[in-house]
Amino acid sequence: MTTDLDVQVWRGDSAGELQRYVVPRGDKQTVLDVVTYIQRRLDPTLSYRFACRVGMCGSCAMTVNGKPRWTCRASVERVAEAGSLELRPLRNMPVIKDLAVDMTGFFEKWQEAGGRFVPTSTRHDPIAVVPPSSPARQAADAGIECINCGICHAACDVVAWDPAYQGPAALNRAWTLQNDVRDGDHGQRLRAVASGSGCLGCHSMGNCARYCPNSLNPTGSIAGLKRLAVKAALKGEL
Amino acid sequence: MTASALQRLAMRNHPAYWAFVVHRVSGVGLALFLPLHFLVLGLMLEPRAADAFFRWTEQPLVKLAETLLVVLLAVHLAGGLRLLALEFLPWSDRQKTWIAIAFGFALFSGLLFLLAAW
Ligand code: SF4
Ligand code: SF4
Ligand code: FES
Numbered sequence: 001m002t003t004d005l006d007v008q009v010w011r012g013d014s015a016g017e018l019q020r021y022v023v024p025r026g027d028k029q030t031v032l033d034v035v036t037y038i039q040r041r042l043d044p045t046l047s048y049r050f051a052c053r054v055g056m057c058g059s060c061a062m063t064v065n066g067k068p069r070w071t072c073r074a075s076v077e078r079v080a081e082a083g084s085l086e087l088r089p090l091r092n093m094p095v096i097k098d099l100a101v102d103m104t105g106f107f108e109k110w111q112e113a114g115g116r117f118v119p120t121s122t123r124h125d126p127i128a129v130v131p132p133s134s135p136a137r138q139a140a141d142a143g144i145e146c147i148n149c150g151i152c153h154a155a156c157d158v159v160a161w162d163p164a165y166q167g168p169a170a171l172n173r174a175w176t177l178q179n180d181v182r183d184g185d186h187g188q189r190l191r192a193v194a195s196g197s198g199c200l201g202c203h204s205m206g207n208c209a210r211y212c213p214n215s216l217n218p219t220g221s222i223a224g225l226k227r228l229a230v231k232a233a234l235k236g237e238l
Numbered sequence: 239m240t241a242s243a244l245q246r247l248a249m250r251n252h253p254a255y256w257a258f259v260v261h262r263v264s265g266v267g268l269a270l271f272l273p274l275h276f277l278v279l280g281l282m283l284e285p286r287a288a289d290a291f292f293r294w295t296e297q298p299l300v301k302l303a304e305t306l307l308v309v310l311l312a313v314h315l316a317g318g319l320r321l322l323a324l325e326f327l328p329w330s331d332r333q334k335t336w337i338a339i340a341f342g343f344a345l346f347s348g349l350l351f352l353l354a355a356w
Contacts, residue, residue: 008242018242066245086242155249204324206254219254223325230326 005076006084007034009046014095018086031071031079032060035087035099048099055213058147061154062099063088068151070213090154106150106169113170113198114189120182128182140179143172143221145214152208152218164197168208168218171199175221178228187237194229194238202226257337261317264310271307305352312347316340 005025008018021038032050039046050060055073062071064079065086076085093101110116121128130137152168153159159167166174174193177183193199199222208218232238281287294300320340 066242066247067249081245086245157250203258204254204321205250205258206252207250210252210254211249219324226325 003083005034005080007038008084008086009035009038009098010088010095011046011098012095013097016095016098018088025076029076031062031064031069031074031076031085031087034076034085035062035071046099047097056147058149061090061149061151061213063090063154068154068211070149070151073213090150092154092156092159093150101150103150105163106153106167107148109153109166109170110173112192113166113174114177114185114192115170115173116185117177117180118183118185120184130181134181136179136181139224140176143176143216143218146172146216147214149213151211151213152216155207155211157205157207158201158203162197162201165201166193166198168202168222171202171225172208172216172218172221174199175224178225190225190228190232191238193225194232199225199229253337257317257320257340260313260341261321264314264317267310268314271310305348308351309344309348312344313341316343 003025005023007021007023009021010016011019021042023034023037023042026033032053035046035048036050039048048060048062050072051057052059053072055070058070060071061068063069063086064071064074065081067079068090069079071087079085087099089095089099089101093103093106096102132138132141146169148169150169152172156165156168158165171193174189177189178186202219202222204219204223206219209216209220212218229238278291281291295304317340320336323336
């Protein structure tokens with residue numbers, strides 16, 4: 001643990017370049033610790049995002065040695081290769097500066113894919129009873145722990161090839177809502193996700209599921225949407 | 239290739255991505271072959287040309303290429319069935335099993351053809 005880490009960090013916007021820093025290794029050090037060390041001790045102009053530091057908020061994702069990761073939970077010991085780290089901003093989103101990307105487009109896609117809960121009752125109605133063992137509730141459960149980190153979106157090659165593609169995070173969200181019996185927008189949401197830039201664009205290549213830090217399976221959620229879309233199309237409802 | 243470009247490629251080094259690549263490459267390969275296939279079908283209208291062609295296909299190298307073609311077909315068929323299973327049967331983390339079954343079936347078909355052809 002006495003050796004130093006050789007860290008290359010992306011500086012600038014999309015036309016930037018890598019800059020080298022030497023950071024001392026520490027016990028239980030995370031990649032976020034490394035970035036923070038650089039910003040506090042070596043170069044205060046470095047821009048990056050974080051908030052919770054414990055894997056809850058989803059704001060700290062970066063590309064670490066080529067793979068998208070949540071940096072607050074990525075231990076240096078596990079992800080450094082030959083004592084070095086290469087840190088770049090997330091892929092598939094415009095770089096604002098250094099390690100911070102513009103996630104506006106990412107969140108707009110959530111809206112496009114109908115990622116908004118549409119209530120069917122008001123606070124004056126009795127609380128809806130959703131049996132935890134019902135298949136719909138279990139399907140929703142499997143996808144609901146998303147922290148909006150954008151890692152799956154950055155990992156997906158279809159997003160890279162087709163900027164209009166709604167992407168794994170938005171579609172996973174749509175799938176959880178399609179399985180929410182309290183939601184009143186199933187028909188319109190299905191039309192939104194079955195559109196040209198929706199679930200049918202997915203090639204099931206599984207990068208999203210591979211890198212989701214919460215081990216969600218957007219590939220599986222999208223497969224669920226495809227099934228719904230085909231069923232609706234067969235019934236002439238699309 | 240620079241180290242970081244390699245690292246970025248490594249992001250895709252997992253079974254589901256390889257399954258996607260193989261499916262795409264076999265699909266494109268088969269699409270390229272299709273016109274040749276029709277050309278040969280057209281030859282059948284001329285018995286003498288067809289005979290000459292069949293003699294040509296007896297060469298080991300052509301046989302090998304044919305085997306490859308059968309493997310491509312089998313790979314693409316199995317990959318397609320895998321996708322249908324993944325996307326139309328309820329999901330239960332059997333993704334890797336399906337990939338393994340698909341590749342197993344494709345290799346088996348290729349070997350079967352080899353045995354039959356030689
Ligand atoms: S499975 Fe679909 S959404 Fe996920 S990375 Fe692949 S193409 Fe993108
Ligand atoms: S599905 Fe996973 S990787 Fe994608 S935004 Fe949500 S938590 Fe992040
Ligand atoms: S800082 Fe909140 S998830 Fe990493």
